Amino acid sequence: MTGPxxxxxxxxxxxxxxxxxxxxxxxxxGAVSTPDSSDPDKVTGAxxxxxxxxxxxxxxRMLVGLGIGSAGPVxxxxxxxxxxxxxxxxDFPLVExxxxxxxxxPAVLAGDGQCMALGEYWRGxxxxxxxxxxxxxxxxxxxxxxxxxxxxxxxxxxxxxxxIVVDIHGDPCACGGRGCVETMASGxxxxxxxxxxxxxxxxxxxxxxxxxxxxxxxxxxxxxxxVALAAGIVSTAALVDLDEVVVGGGVAGAGExxxxxxxxxxxxxxxxxxxxxxxVRPSPLGADAGLLGAAALALxxxxxxxxx
Amino acid sequence: MTGPxxxxxxxxxxxxxxxxxxxxxxxxxGAVSTPDSSDPDKVTGAxxxxxxxxxxxxxxRMLVGLGIGSAGPVxxxxxxxxxxxxxxxxDFPLVExxxxxxxxxPAVLAGDGQCMALGEYWRGxxxxxxxxxxxxxxxxxxxxxxxxxxxxxxxxxxxxxxxIVVDIHGDPCACGGRGCVETMASGxxxxxxxxxxxxxxxxxxxxxxxxxxxxxxxxxxxxxxxVALAAGIVSTAALVDLDEVVVGGGVAGAGExxxxxxxxxxxxxxxxxxxxxxxVRPSPLGADAGLLGAAALALxxxxxxxxx
Numbered sequence: 001m002t003g004p005x006x007x008x009x010x011x012x013x014x015x016x017x018x019x020x021x022x023x024x025x026x027x028x029x030g031a032v033s034t035p036d037s038s039d040p041d042k043v044t045g046a047x048x049x050x051x052x053x054x055x056x057x058x059x060x061r062m063l064v065g066l067g068i069g070s071a072g073p074v075x076x077x078x079x080x081x082x083x084x085x086x087x088x089x090x091d092f093p094l095v096e097x098x099x100x101x102x103x104x105x106p107a108v109l110a111g112d113g114q115c116m117a118l119g120e121y122w123r124g125x126x127x128x129x130x131x132x133x134x135x136x137x138x139x140x141x142x143x144x145x146x147x148x149x150x151x152x153x154x155x156x157x158x159x160x161x162x163x164i165v166v167d168i169h170g171d172p173c174a175c176g177g178r179g180c181v182e183t184m185a186s187g188x189x190x191x192x193x194x195x196x197x198x199x200x201x202x203x204x205x206x207x208x209x210x211x212x213x214x215x216x217x218x219x220x221x222x223x224x225x226x227v228a229l230a231a232g233i234v235s236t237a238a239l240v241d242l243d244e245v246v247v248g249g250g251v252a253g254a255g256e257x258x259x260x261x262x263x264x265x266x267x268x269x270x271x272x273x274x275x276x277x278x279x280v281r282p283s284p285l286g287a288d289a290g291l292l293g294a295a296a297l298a299l300x301x302x303x304x305x306x307x308x
Numbered sequence: 309m310t311g312p313x314x315x316x317x318x319x320x321x322x323x324x325x326x327x328x329x330x331x332x333x334x335x336x337x338g339a340v341s342t343p344d345s346s347d348p349d350k351v352t353g354a355x356x357x358x359x360x361x362x363x364x365x366x367x368x369r370m371l372v373g374l375g376i377g378s379a380g381p382v383x384x385x386x387x388x389x390x391x392x393x394x395x396x397x398x399d400f401p402l403v404e405x406x407x408x409x410x411x412x413x414p415a416v417l418a419g420d421g422q423c424m425a426l427g428e429y430w431r432g433x434x435x436x437x438x439x440x441x442x443x444x445x446x447x448x449x450x451x452x453x454x455x456x457x458x459x460x461x462x463x464x465x466x467x468x469x470x471x472i473v474v475d476i477h478g479d480p481c482a483c484g485g486r487g488c489v490e491t492m493a494s495g496x497x498x499x500x501x502x503x504x505x506x507x508x509x510x511x512x513x514x515x516x517x518x519x520x521x522x523x524x525x526x527x528x529x530x531x532x533x534x535v536a537l538a539a540g541i542v543s544t545a546a547l548v549d550l551d552e553v554v555v556g557g558g559v560a561g562a563g564e565x566x567x568x569x570x571x572x573x574x575x576x577x578x579x580x581x582x583x584x585x586x587x588v589r590p591s592p593l594g595a596d597a598g599l600l601g602a603a604a605l606a607l608x609x610x611x612x613x614x615x616x
Contacts, residue, residue, distance in 0.1 A: 073580050175579030235472040268485075
């Protein structure tokens with residue numbers, strides 16, 4: 001069956017949705033902030049309203065499938081999600097909830113980082129044999145595209161680069177572990193570290209502006225995040241042998257405040273030649289990559305084969 | 309073509325070779341210590357002599373292929389190796405050198421950790437959808453078997469768990485990087501740390517005996533190695549979504565002195581459910597796993613299909 005699909009991207013900061021056609025064109029789109037609430041129904045209500053708004057505007061009978069990317073962990077087999085940064089949802093039946101909006105169509109769930117990486121591959125540069133996509137936002141997510149396919153893993157959770165351990169002496173992480181990339185490199189972690197230095201109260205976006213103005217302490221907050229991300233990149237390259245890394249998400253909007261120290265830290269931490277050759281660059285697609293990857297999965301599930 | 313193959317395992321401590329039949333049976337075998345020499349020809353001479361000894365004893369005309377596992381990095385396309393722990397060999401033409409011993413047969417080169425993981429999968433438990441094999445010895449190597457196949461990566465170097473960064477504030481590594489698993493968990497790293505505490509001069513094997521006798525400082529040396537290995541395991545599980553980890557190599561011979569703190573450290577560092585479910589156990593096949601994996605690759609190359 002051919003036709004556009006409904007793509008959903010669930011993050012700790014933003015809920016986004018779009019109607020996307022088989023060529024990757026956006027026919028309609030919408031987004032709202034993720035309600036900061038301990039009430040699961042508030043988050044669910046906001047998402048349902050967003051999705052319904054698009055389906056009502058689109059020719060719903062023409063939508064051939066539903067693709068959902070969500071902050072992890074996810075359980076694609078059960079159709080549930082337990083995003084670290086959306087505490088209101090634990091084993092939340094996301095697929096079932098969204099099926100009500102678009103009944104009778106195939107629905108696919110994957111991690112938001114996996115969708116971002118797949119979107120970058122599908123609509124971006126396809127030369128990489130092995131690519132890591134990283135989303136640095138409220139959390140740090142990621143996905144691996146190897147041999148042209150997104151690597152999901154036995155439970156569907158592959159690509160969680162935010163929970164790679166880069167500092168065995170590091171701080172406890174919201175995941176229950178310790179020393180994870182996310183404890184240093186997420187937007188809130190960057191802002192928290194800067195606040196602990198005693199002078200800053202802004203978020204990562206405000207800090208990025210301060211860093212660009214030459215504020216040394218603000219820059220140091222990004223330097224620290226960059227080292228954690230670099231260690232995650234080097235570790236991933238050591239483990240799966242990477243060609244390319246694409247970094248997106250709100251924090252990547254800091255630009256050179258993040259990417260300059262990131263390149264330096266990869267240079268510092270990487271030793272072996274096959275690791276040092278990895279290319280690290282900002283996401284060309286930006287916030288659209290996750291929706292495009294979710295659309296790619298939905299198109300594949302709707303019988304369009306593998307769109308990548 | 310059916311028949312036995314010649315399998316070679318090149319490590320920083322030991323050079324091993326065996327004639328192995330398509331059922332995984334050892335028909336002949338041999339091993340020598342890796343010459344500790346800056347002269348490439350000494351290492352090469354020892355390996356060639358070992359391989360020739362086996363070929364002379366085996367019915368050479370019946371050997372259908374040559375499988376080589378080597379400490380990394382390796383360059384399977386070029387047939388060369390540059391093992392971190394064999395400094396005499398840099399871009400050393402290992403395949404060409406061994407082809408002289410068994411001319412006219414297909415020859416395959418892979419990483420020693422990849423061969424170990426494949427060997428454990430081929431001749432061991434095949435229930436894991438994603439398995440990490442780790443070899444803790446002079447260095448720390450590894451390999452990933454996912455969906456029944458060894459993951460080689462674009463340059464053939466996937467699985468280098470020894471060079472995952474687990475301590476961004478850590479020591480320089482022989483690889484040129486910093487804070488790698490290998491700086492804390494290899495046999496020499498364990499012995500070096502113990503020596504720095506001022507009382508020990510023995511190697512990791514002697515320290516293991518001391519730990520089993522209840523020596524607290526010796527046990528602490530293994531505790532430290534275990535934390536580094538655990539961080540590597542947790543990171544790998546976060547990234548590729550693992551079912552199982554098998555740990556072999558000489559240092560794994562320390563038994564519970566290593567495995568008890570290793571289980572504790574995985575428990576401590578792992579947060580998310582899909583990471584905590586990973587099973588960690590000692591290698592059932594021990595030192596034979598690498599040779600068996602090299603044999604599996606050679607059998608596949610000789611037209612026996614994929615023996616796994």
